[in-house]
Amino acid sequence: MGRHEARLFHFLCQKSPSRQDAEDLTQQTFVSAWQKLHLFRSDARFVTWIYTIARNLTVSHYRKHSRVTHCDLEAAASSMVDHATPAQTVSETEEYAVLWRVARKTLKPEAFDVLWMKYREQLSIAEIADIMDRSETSVKVMLHRARKNLGSALESSEAKINPEPEIDNSVSTVQQLNYNKGSAPCSA
DSSP states (O other): OHHHHHHHHHHHHTTOSSHHHHHHHHHHHHHHHHHTGGGOOTTSOHHHHHHHHHHHHHHHHHHHHOOOOOOOGGGGOOOSOOOSSHHHHHHHHHHHHHHHHHHHHHSOHHHHHHHIIIIISOOOHHHHHHHHTOOHHHHHHHHHHHHHHHHHHHHHHHHHHSOOOOOOOOHHHHHHHHHHHHTOOOOO
16 A cells, blocks of 8 residues: 555645645545455456545545645655656646646546546546546546646636737847847857
């Protein structure tokens, strides 16, 4: 179970208002799995079973407490991935944080879960279907729609952040650009 703890915690961080709630739900998931170990089907994958338990516990928890706000992605930052340089680490972390933040804000919870399980947890369509208690075709459709909606949301958020610059055709602007081009430092 130890090898699944970090990944499961990261998944639950996406569904929890705080790091403490994610930790509690992670612990409850493993306790529940231990108590129900005799119900585990040997023909199924353990990871599918544990994520099903975690997802169901999370849904039950927030039905009882009727509040769902999410913790920051920084609380769930992955330390499982090696990066070549610190600059790459920072760049990728920022890009992933923006991507998942936009996904969480714009997608329905089930659509977010499908994307998270497919791309962050690297689960197969069949495993996701088992976890979500849906057909594989339904998961494929949800995944397609989630990607499409996320793409649209990212495009609109990018347009808001970086609007198209107005083109100034005056001579001074062209001269300034040529000057900057000629004085650029060497990148070698």
